Amino acid sequence: MTSPDEGEFLEYVQAGGQVETHDWMPDEYRARLIKFIEMHANSELMGVLPEREWILRAPTLQRKLALTAKVQDEVGHAQLIYRVVEDLGKPREQCLADLVSGKAKFHNVFHYPTYTWGDVGVIAWLVDAAAIISQKALLKCSYAPYARIMKKICWEESFHILHGRDVILTLVNGTDSQRELVQEALNRWWTPLMHFHGNPIEAAEDPMVVWRIKSQANEEARQQFLDGYVPQIWELGLTVPDPELRKDDDGLWEYTEPDWDELRTVVTGHGPKTAERLGFRRLNLDETEWVRKTVLAEAA
Amino acid sequence: MIWEVFRQERKGQPFQHAGSVVAPEQEFARAYAHEQYGRRGESTALWVVPRGSILEVEDFVDELGRNYHRVDGYSLKEKLKEARARAGTAADR
Secondary structure, three states, X not given: OOOOOXXXXXXXXXXXXXXXXXXXXXXXXXXXXXXXXXXXXXXXXXXXXXXXXXXXXXXXXXXXXXXXXHHHHHHHHHHHHHHHHHHHOOOHHHHHHHHHOOOOOOOHHXXXXXXXXXXXXXXXXXXXXXXXHHHHHHHHOOEHHHHHHHHHHHHHHHHHHHHHHHHHHHHHOOOHHHHHHHHHHHHHHHHHHHHOOOOOOOHHHOHHHHOOOOOOOHHHHHHHHHHHHXXXXXXXXXXXXXXXXXXXXXXXXXXXXXXXXXXXXXXXXXXXXXXXHHHHHHHHHHXXXXXXXXXXXXXX | OEEEEEEEOOOOOOOEEEXXXXXXXXXXXXXXXXXXXXXXXXXXXXXXXXXXXXXXXXXXXXXXXXXXXXXXXXXXXXXXXXXXXXXXXXXXX
């Protein structure tokens, strides 16, 4: 791709063509890539905070080690993804500054509180499951450096989800009150999970799909999630807190329309834990500034 | 300074581009690449190369249409059909 022609570029990516860092790309494409990939990186970085809260409270040493390793993996993902954003033209320092000032967004699920070890299980199983569906679709992203990074990330997510399932299965095989922890957490997380893939936009009208940054429409991703995981939830004897939820004769899942205003409120920085978690990140960023300054200084 | 990371998943396989790390010098680059691309045993070896040292060559225009050194330069179907007809072996197939 060398020709600075937007129409040709669009045709190229829509035919499955992939773009490298130094190829010519339209400004709009670059801007959308930066915004999307930056939000992904922010989400990896913010996503570890709810889990981090449980490292000291993990029920066994094995769980503590697994959770710590998962947190390390997710921070690692943030590092890989910020690198992709940097190559597109936005420095990591600027991404972090925009994150802590509230200017940049991160995923809705990481704005909510955790109350019990049940929440940790539901996050590691179902929130990660929802995320894997989005991330797998990014393996076909028209921006090749991002697609390559996703290969490594999806591989790590595949054992994170097993960790989540293991936590859940252990709890449902336990005492009645352990089972109850899972059901209560599922009740709390269901709405955020239904919000996760975004409001339904027709693929043809979603600029992210048009530019082939994403390869599936929001509703398609949600249907895939419901199809894969509702049966798994049901087989454990758990109840999904939506009386309207059922699979229709055409194989599509029907569900109660989630409150899309809540999603908008949460992702624009007004979620129950947004301020506290961004505050923690801000503190952390200040405390580690000298490390970045020292380490990232060019060798003399 | 940006370093490109190439990883090999199993012995004998090709090294494929995985991503990049930012590091001021080689020892940091080694540590970051090791942590970010190998800590879970997903690689058997890494190549870590300063981005500026990579020579990129990508201009491969076939101006003379030299298809004689490619598979698509040889369409044998029609010729084979004719040869079989002449040899009287076409009906056997």
